[in-house]
Amino acid sequence: MPKVTLKVIANTLGISTATVSKALKNYADINLETKRKVQELAKKLNYTPNAFAVSLRMKESKTIGVIIPTMVHFFFSNVLDGILKEAESKDYMVFIMQSNENDKLEKKQVDLLLSKGVDGIIVSLSNITKDLTHLNKIIENNVPLILVDKIAKTINCTKVVIDDRKAAYDAVSYLIKKGYKRIAHFRGGLNPQNSVDRFLGYKSALLDHNIKFDPKLVYLCDNNSDYSDGFESAEKLLQDHGENVDAIFTITDLIAIGALNYFNENNIKVPEQIAIFGFSNWFMTKITTPSLSTVEQNGYKMGEITARTLFQEIDDLHKDIPIKHQKIIVDTELIIRNSC
Amino acid sequence: MPKVTLKVIANTLGISTATVSKALKNYADINLETKRKVQELAKKLNYTPNAFAVSLRMKESKTIGVIIPTMVHFFFSNVLDGILKEAESKDYMVFIMQSNENDKLEKKQVDLLLSKGVDGIIVSLSNITKDLTHLNKIIENNVPLILVDKIAKTINCTKVVIDDRKAAYDAVSYLIKKGYKRIAHFRGGLNPQNSVDRFLGYKSALLDHNIKFDPKLVYLCDNNSDYSDGFESAEKLLQDHGENVDAIFTITDLIAIGALNYFNENNIKVPEQIAIFGFSNWFMTKITTPSLSTVEQNGYKMGEITARTLFQEIDDLHKDIPIKHQKIIVDTELIIRNSC
DNA sequence: TTGTATGCGTTATCAC
DNA sequence: GTGATAACGCATACAA
Numbered sequence: 001m002p003k004v005t006l007k008v009i010a011n012t013l014g015i016s017t018a019t020v021s022k023a024l025k026n027y028a029d030i031n032l033e034t035k036r037k038v039q040e041l042a043k044k045l046n047y048t049p050n051a052f053a054v055s056l057r058m059k060e061s062k063t064i065g066v067i068i069p070t071m072v073h074f075f076f077s078n079v080l081d082g083i084l085k086e087a088e089s090k091d092y093m094v095f096i097m098q099s100n101e102n103d104k105l106e107k108k109q110v111d112l113l114l115s116k117g118v119d120g121i122i123v124s125l126s127n128i129t130k131d132l133t134h135l136n137k138i139i140e141n142n143v144p145l146i147l148v149d150k151i152a153k154t155i156n157c158t159k160v161v162i163d164d165r166k167a168a169y170d171a172v173s174y175l176i177k178k179g180y181k182r183i184a185h186f187r188g189g190l191n192p193q194n195s196v197d198r199f200l201g202y203k204s205a206l207l208d209h210n211i212k213f214d215p216k217l218v219y220l221c222d223n224n225s226d227y228s229d230g231f232e233s234a235e236k237l238l239q240d241h242g243e244n245v246d247a248i249f250t251i252t253d254l255i256a257i258g259a260l261n262y263f264n265e266n267n268i269k270v271p272e273q274i275a276i277f278g279f280s281n282w283f284m285t286k287i288t289t290p291s292l293s294t295v296e297q298n299g300y301k302m303g304e305i306t307a308r309t310l311f312q313e314i315d316d317l318h319k320d321i322p323i324k325h326q327k328i329i330v331d332t333e334l335i336i337r338n339s340c
Numbered sequence: 341m342p343k344v345t346l347k348v349i350a351n352t353l354g355i356s357t358a359t360v361s362k363a364l365k366n367y368a369d370i371n372l373e374t375k376r377k378v379q380e381l382a383k384k385l386n387y388t389p390n391a392f393a394v395s396l397r398m399k400e401s402k403t404i405g406v407i408i409p410t411m412v413h414f415f416f417s418n419v420l421d422g423i424l425k426e427a428e429s430k431d432y433m434v435f436i437m438q439s440n441e442n443d444k445l446e447k448k449q450v451d452l453l454l455s456k457g458v459d460g461i462i463v464s465l466s467n468i469t470k471d472l473t474h475l476n477k478i479i480e481n482n483v484p485l486i487l488v489d490k491i492a493k494t495i496n497c498t499k500v501v502i503d504d505r506k507a508a509y510d511a512v513s514y515l516i517k518k519g520y521k522r523i524a525h526f527r528g529g530l531n532p533q534n535s536v537d538r539f540l541g542y543k544s545a546l547l548d549h550n551i552k553f554d555p556k557l558v559y560l561c562d563n564n565s566d567y568s569d570g571f572e573s574a575e576k577l578l579q580d581h582g583e584n585v586d587a588i589f590t591i592t593d594l595i596a597i598g599a600l601n602y603f604n605e606n607n608i609k610v611p612e613q614i615a616i617f618g619f620s621n622w623f624m625t626k627i628t629t630p631s632l633s634t635v636e637q638n639g640y641k642m643g644e645i646t647a648r649t650l651f652q653e654i655d656d657l658h659k660d661i662p663i664k665h666q667k668i669i670v671d672t673e674l675i676i677r678n679s680c
Numbered sequence: 681t682t683g684t685a686t687g688c689g690t691t692a693t694c695a696c
Numbered sequence: 697g698t699g700a701t702a703a704c705g706c707a708t709a710c711a712a
Binding site: 015 | 697701
């Protein structure tokens with residue numbers, strides 16, 4: 001914390017701190033000459049206001065908090081990247097916390113953030129979060145909250161998402177149009193909304209194209225060790241169905257890559273013997289052999305939009321403008337490469 | 341910010357705020373019964389101290405700042421992961437900022453962090469940072485500073501690094517012992533210390549094994565687009581040397597993967613025709629074809645140690661214990677896979 | 681054992 | 697145009 005305060009400027013200039021404060025803020029009712037002197041000295045002494053005092057006085061901290069499951073993750077680190085870039089441009093600082101897919105921790109982190117007096121909070125929920133009282137607590141405290149990607153439908157706040165169901169529908173429809181008929185799905189856990197929606201998209205794409213939905217072709221990958229989940233499920237898939245399956249739509253690129261590597265190691269040709277379609281467009285998918293078709297899920301853009309909207313809501317709150325919660329849907333896009 | 345203050349508790353209990361304050365902190369000179377009542381009410385009202393007031397009063401914020409080049413990066417996100425886990429356990433919050441390899445931005449971020457009154461700062465320098473006045477400013481302000489991985493030798497503070505030179509030396513020596521003789525090096529920029537040290541390690545490994553150092557086998561990859569850097573340098577390498585090169589040691593896994601993909605696409609067998617050795621042990625290196633030999637550079641552990649040491653220095657500063665700057669070297673390890 | 685008073689650095693109100 | 701003064705919420709030295 002800088003140690004040159006209003007008082008030292010006031011004293012060396014022989015005026016009051018009140019005048020100094022106003023002079024620095026260019027108030028209209030201050031003599032031009034005094035202003036000049038004050039601003040000059042302030043610059044010379046390298047004055048910066050004490051952030052704690054300002055926050056205490058103004059009840060705002062120019063600080064937001066972000067809780068995500070983990071940042072060692074292509075998608076989430078891109079979301080953070082977008083948030084940080086936007087915060088940078090608006091002079092906000094951001095506290096980042098990882099819930100590590102632990103709902104208890106997530107709760108505790110909300111309390112911490114609240115107690116630190118952040119002006120707003122962004123959350124991407126852990127996979128196992130079911131009790132939502134911590135989110136409601138944020139809202140009750142009148143702190144703007146935005147959920148991004150891993151959301152809870154019932155919470156009354158702005159949400160930034162993709163249309164998971166549509167994206168999955170499009171991907172599976174693409175596979176069908178390419179001629180694949182026995183399409184398996186490596187799905188995520190039963191709780192997360194994304195996982196549910198992508199599964200539903202898969203299912204309705206099949207039905208809409210007159211392909212019977214076969215629950216035996218759906219494999220659950222919820223060990224949070226995505227790569228091995230994919231690898232092992234691929235093995236099981238072949239044991240269970242042998243040649244009687246010609247494509248897989250996976251909920252995540254990492255799971256897709258796990259499966260791909262299982263096939264590569266076992267000399268099963270992708271896409272000739274089995275096609276794969278991933279989800280998220282992780283950097284890696286460009287450079288696997290074969291490169292992986294996937295769904296672009298623009299994490300950076302989602303982060304940017306989330307932060308921008310949050311700052312808007314903070315402003316509105318400050319100006320007593322009633323804030324209307326939105327559901328913002330960010331576009332996705334099929335990225336077709338060589339795995340199907 | 342919570343709105344139940346000491347005063348609220350004091351008033352409803354008909355006692356003074358001083359007593360409440362002390363009761364909550366379990367001071368010895370407070371009547372047990374009063375303590376009980378105060379603590380009970382505090383819990384009931386869900387009291388949390390106003391962080392701004394506490395910080396203003398105590399001149400410490402239980403907050404640290406971290407500046408890294410980018411977080412969309414396997415190594416750096418692991419460093420952050422380690423920092424966050426450690427901070428979590430010590431009840432510190434952390435501001436994270438990305439310099440995006442921009443030295444001007446890095447400077448500005450230091451000022452921001454300082455003005456926010458963080459208790460300590462961790463920096464991993466941008467590749468182009470040369471002027472170090474911002475780092476010295478941190479030190480002058482008496483704020484503990486630790487540099488991690490991307491350090492500047494001349495700054496007088498604690499540093500957490502790996503022994504880049506030795507790690508590179510070991511990797512290249514391994515290649516030599518495996519029988520490779522014409523070993524190229526895809527190096528990083530000329531400024532960063534890591535880049536210099538890994539190059540020097542490469543060079544001395546050659547010399548120590550009586551292999552002539554050939555500057556024509558060294559390719560500069562400093563476009564910060566590591567993958568394409570590797571891809572393109574691989575192409576150039578073959579144009580320049582054809583069969584007269586049998587291995588590459590790259591400064592980074594991503595560059596190695598770029599090269600690997602160039603070879604894969606052009607039907608050049610790795611490692612039969614050319615071997616590759618990477619650096620960092622990114623997750624990806626496990627799952628390329630062939631899998632990539634590399635150097636384990638434990639980012640998580642480096643982050644953990646960095647944060648732990650920083651908190652120690654903050655404590656010491658607080659207790660007026662003179663802090664002695666250390667250079668902490670985290671172990672590396674060769675990870676041998678199928679690319680050499 | 682408790683309460684009073686003061687100060688941390690700002691900003692804002694209101695006299696002058 | 698300017699300057700006391702109070703207030704934000706807390707912690708503490710000191711008085712009671």
